[in-house]
Amino acid sequence: MKRADIEAFFATLAAANPHPQTELEYASVFELLTAVLLSAQATDVSVNKATRSLFVLANTPQKMLDLGLEGLEAQIKTIGLYHSKARHLLQTCQILVAQHGGQVPRTREALQALPGVGRKTANVVLNVAFGEPTMAVDTHIFRLGNRTGLAPGKTPLEVEQQLLKRVPAAYLVHAHHWLILHGRYICQARAPHCWQCAVASHCDFKPKTTSKSS
């Protein structure tokens, strides 16, 4: 895509959704970190369903530790991948208590040192909680980047670096959410809504079916 097309794309996304935000529900940075950690290969809807009751029982690292492994697993079982997520979350809580005074650290290095927290989760926390212009590349942004040619990288890291270069600076802080929402509701994996996509005319991707025709 040409620079002017990219500019126009983000202008459209910004106009349609001036204040984009995550669809994960959270009331603190710790809850945000927890929700994002739990969201791997799961839908936001299923994560929210579980965390609404989980956060009543445990909304701090210490309370999460008090809940215990089996108690936590029971709360997040419906999300999927629950054995490793429960184990990682408790290990993370131990580190938060022991090394960070019960707070969520603000640097990429400290975040990615937490079990269950990789580059993508760290990017989300840095962006959503601390306002940094990071680009968390999840399945939606990866797919959208490749389909449209906006960021045709072969790995999430490559796509992230391409987006950080190509997204106009003025749109960088919110670009993560605009792209994720576009990927989730328009450039979706199955039957994308190309007829309501702002960059369809600049996009080479031709789906076999769209939800309009089928």
Added chain:
DNA sequence: ATCCCGAGGG
């Protein structure tokens, strides 16, 4: 059968 705001381990 495929997909969902991935990360860790081999």
Added chain:
DNA sequence: CCCTCTGGAT
């Protein structure tokens, strides 16, 4: 590089 982890929705 590959594989595994997992329930729920479509």
